[in-house]
Amino acid sequence: MFTEAVKRKLIKANPCANVKKLKNDSRTVKILTAEEVKKLFPENPLAIWSGEVYYAANRLASLTGMRPEVMGLKGEFVFDRYIRVCGQYGKYGYKNHTKTKENRDIPLLPEMLEVLRGLMKKNGNGFVFSENGGAIPVDPLPMRKEFHRALKRIGLTDEEIRARGLSPHSWRHFVNTELQVQGLTLQQVQAVTGHSSIQMTKHYSHIDPKQINGITESQAAIMKNFT
Numbered sequence: 001m002f003t004e005a006v007k008r009k010l011i012k013a014n015p016c017a018n019v020k021k022l023k024n025d026s027r028t029v030k031i032l033t034a035e036e037v038k039k040l041f042p043e044n045p046l047a048i049w050s051g052e053v054y055y056a057a058n059r060l061a062s063l064t065g066m067r068p069e070v071m072g073l074k075g076e077f078v079f080d081r082y083i084r085v086c087g088q089y090g091k092y093g094y095k096n097h098t099k100t101k102e103n104r105d106i107p108l109l110p111e112m113l114e115v116l117r118g119l120m121k122k123n124g125n126g127f128v129f130s131e132n133g134g135a136i137p138v139d140p141l142p143m144r145k146e147f148h149r150a151l152k153r154i155g156l157t158d159e160e161i162r163a164r165g166l167s168p169h170s171w172r173h174f175v176n177t178e179l180q181v182q183g184l185t186l187q188q189v190q191a192v193t194g195h196s197s198i199q200m201t202k203h204y205s206h207i208d209p210k211q212i213n214g215i216t217e218s219q220a221a222i223m224k225n226f227t
Helices: 002-007 034-040 052-064 110-123 140-153 158-164 170-181 186-193 198-203 209-225
Strands: 082-085 088-090 093-095 104-107
Touching: 034 052, 034 140, 052 110, 052 140, 052 170, 052 209, 104 186, 104 209, 140 158, 170 186, 170 209, 186 209
Parallel strands: none
Antiparallel strands: 082 104, 088 093
8 A cells, every 4th residue: 555655656665664564473384184083072071081071171172173162161051952152351351252253052972071061960050171169271381281291192293293283273173174074064164163254154143953964963973083
């Protein structure tokens, strides 16, 4: 804009001409492979994960691609066939809204809901992924460290983890890819992960049987193929 203004002689010089461009620090993120996911969720998950909370949080993220909303999930928002994502928990505590400021309902497999209800027996309607009765969730930093420890337990090195940019956020890349592989439309994938416009999120804010079946069938395929 300023360059064009100079050409039109509206201004004498571009005030941004000497401003250094921001460094492009984006890294290529390689998603987890099928074999790696199988190893992360064996028949006995506690052989890989340090506790049920860490296993369950990562298992949920592997099916939904949830961000900090995983730690913000409360028992009061776990229903018979789906969970309601309406809050998130981070370094500044709990926020009763999502990143997009819009709530969304995510259908879940009965097997995953059963895991969540197992934690709710200890934490009630408080934070599901908690180790103190639901008062506060597990801190994101230990959760990140546990994810890396799990990767190392299945054979990945620190160097490989860094080179591939693997972190709990990697589940988001994994789910976005796998749900599309399973045949869901882009709109359905966006309804699950929350990567959508406000209008699209509102469009998918109400659950109907066809949507539930399509998404849970895809989740079932993911669990079958990667366990």
